[in-house]
Amino acid sequence: MSADAEDLAGWIRLEQTPGVGPDTARKLLSAFGLPENIFKADYSALCKAVPERIAQALLASPSEQTAALIEKTCAWSEQPGNYVLTLADPGYPPDLLDIPDPPLILYVKGRLELLSRRAIAIVGSRNATVQGAANARQFADALSRAGFTIISGLALGIDAAAHQGVLQADGDSSSGSTIAVIGTGADIVYPARNRDLAHQIAKRGCIVSEYALGTPAIAANFPRRNRIISGLARGVLVVEAAAQSGSLITARMALEQGRDVFAIPGSIHSPLSKGCHLLIKQGAKLVESAGDILEELGQSPSAPHTTVSPDSDPHIASSSNHPLLDIMGFEPIDINFLAQHAQMNIGSLNAYLLTLELAGEIEMLPGGACRRLVAPRA
Missing domain, CATH: 1.10.150 (DNA polymerase; domain 1)
Structure with missing residues (x-):
């Protein structure tokens, strides 16, 4: 040896x-x-x-x-692109050394240099709405183009969308990339539905874990890994979160570590906006664009980054002029109420709504409601 x-x-x-x-x-x-x-x-x-x-x-x-x-x-660390860093390693991320409980060992797969670059964490609900996922993609893309590495947790929903927002970019060398901090061993992909995404991240970004190889998905490990997500970042953006959410744990850890916390507001009727609104009440910065974050971090909003338009996100179709959209607005609306105001029968209305949903213009919600989608300003 x-x-x-x-x-x-x-x-x-x-x-x-x-x-x-x-x-x-x-x-x-x-x-x-x-x-x-x-x-x-x-x-x-x-x-x-x-x-x-x-x-x-x-x-x-x-x-x-x-x-x-x-x-x-030892065998895993000898494979190309695999690294094992200890607290005594000169390559250990300096930002993590500043937190109260840095991991003794870090297992890294991918681009090791990303761990020492400036970064923003983007987190949120696993059960994201279509609009929330679009927001995560667009903010991640814009912030990456401004030079920030985007950190998230590889979970379904907002996490996956944030990673995708970086990876769908054109690979400009001036952009940042993405780091996935996971709650299993670095040799395990969880959830399995994100296997292809994990492979892309390992190739173009990096995957980080503090857990020994072979560690399975254990519920208690995921809240603990959140301190690494926030610890590696200069700030944490919460996109969507319920009142009781793991994302709020990440935000709390960020505050304890002296990091900035940002939150995107949403509908007062949406359960997934409650957590963001709570954070804003507690002092998180309300953000509507990537420029808001850049300004708070001392970088001019005029620095190079993507100007987002409806066409820039393949998941959100360009706006149409269908009169139903003007009636709906961007708040959830009951379909029966919409039918009354549009003076349409339910059968005809449902046919139109299906067309708009397939076009990415609206989102159908539980309980017989729907709402119009808006391309976010990032």
Whole structure:
């Protein structure tokens, strides 16, 4: 085993030692320095830093499971485009070193240099509306063209749309790219529906995880990974979020880390606007365009970035002149109420609504309602 492999083995062994969580690991590193010094220490020295049971666990030989993980990780890190960074690595993202609980180990697949570039995180609901997903794509595209790397969590909904907004761009070298911070091992794609997206990100951006290879999707891991999403970014944009949402956890962590928080307002009738409105009430900056974010971060809104038009997003068709659209507006409207004001019978109205929905002009909502879509200004 090479010197680098032996060093990595020490970090993995420390993290996998029973009873050693993040806080205990940092305490040990503070007392002894590198992991190799921890495992060379005697029992009495260890007991000064940790309880006896943990000292005994540190002195025991690595389990077969840990030995297999070390072998697997070393082999994975030797593959092109795969990296394993520890807290002691000079390539460890400097922004993460500033947060209270930086990961001991980071597993990175893709473009490592993106971890040290200026970035904006875009997060939101997994059950995004069509309009919300369009907003995420367009803001991600515009901010990327302004030179920011876009960070999100590879989840369905807003996360996926934010990643797609960057990847659908023309690949201009002046643009940023995208980072997916995941809650599984870096060798696992979750959710499976985003497999193709994950492969694109690994090729054109990078995937980051703090969890050991082979770690499956465990619910508790996803809120914890949110501190990395916010920690790597200069600010966090929340696109859509319910009142009880994981995105609000990310926003709270961003504030605790001294990052800026931005939120896009929505309809007062939409449950997915409640979280954004709550954040705005608590001091998040209300944004209607990418220029609002750039200005807040000290970059002139006139800096090069995409001017968004309805034609710039393939998911939102260009505006038509159908008279129903003028009646609907952009707030949810009950179909029966719409039929009354349009003086149409329900059968004819539904036929027109289907045409408009297929054209990307409207969105059908639960409970017999619909609303007009608007191409967002990014």
